[in-house]
Amino acid sequence: MSTENLKQTEAILKLKELAEDIKFALMATDLQAKPAHVIPMTTKEVDEDGNIWFLSDKNSTHNQNILTEGFAHLFYSKGTSMEFLSVYGQASIVTEPAIIEKLYNKADDVWFEGVNDPNISAIKISPLQSHYWDTKNGIITTLFNLGLNIITGEKRDLGAQGELHI
Incomplete structure (x- = not known):
């Protein structure tokens, strides 16, 4: 696997590609605790600055942890394509109502009483450190190339990994 560290625009585009394609993340808050508080969240969007947005209940444990600590760690995994x-x-x-309205869609009615629900909030994650692994070719091709690498000793490209400097 080659290393491709990306900066600024390229990093934001890779972050957006992966986060919006994978869609679901595990969000860890209360990072000093053992164990941290971890919940699944649906990515609503990655904006032009690389901020990742979610919707959440104002009274949730993770919201309270964010208000107290101010940091979160997101983990995205799409095993079928090895991303x-x-x-x-x-x-x-x-x-801000305008931001919530922008992020809200009909599927969110499962969690909230509409876009004007008084308990709805948005969570904004501004990346400080990001790392990606992307095989580019999916699991079948990657496993095939890995097998060939083992059998032949030849180094076939298994994809890229690297830091995203936003």
Whole structure:
């Protein structure tokens, strides 16, 4: 696997590609605790600055942890295509109606009483450190190339991994 550290625009594009394609992340908060508080979250968008956005209940444990600590760690995994992303970042709670309305869609009615639910908030994660693993070719091709590497000793490309410097 080659190392491709990406910066600025390229890093934001890779972060957006992976986070929005994988869609679901495990979000860890209260990072000093053992164990940390971890919950699944749905990525709503990655904006042009590389911030990752989620919707959440204002009274949730993870919101309270973010208000107290101000950091979160996200873990994305799409095993079927061998894509992975780890994002550690500054976390904040946003209650601006225009942002919530932009992020909200009909599927969110499962969790909230509509876009005007008084308990809805947005979570913004501003990446401080990010790392990705992307095989580019999916699991079958990657496993085939790995097998050929073992049998022949030849080094076939298994994909790329690296830091995302945003």
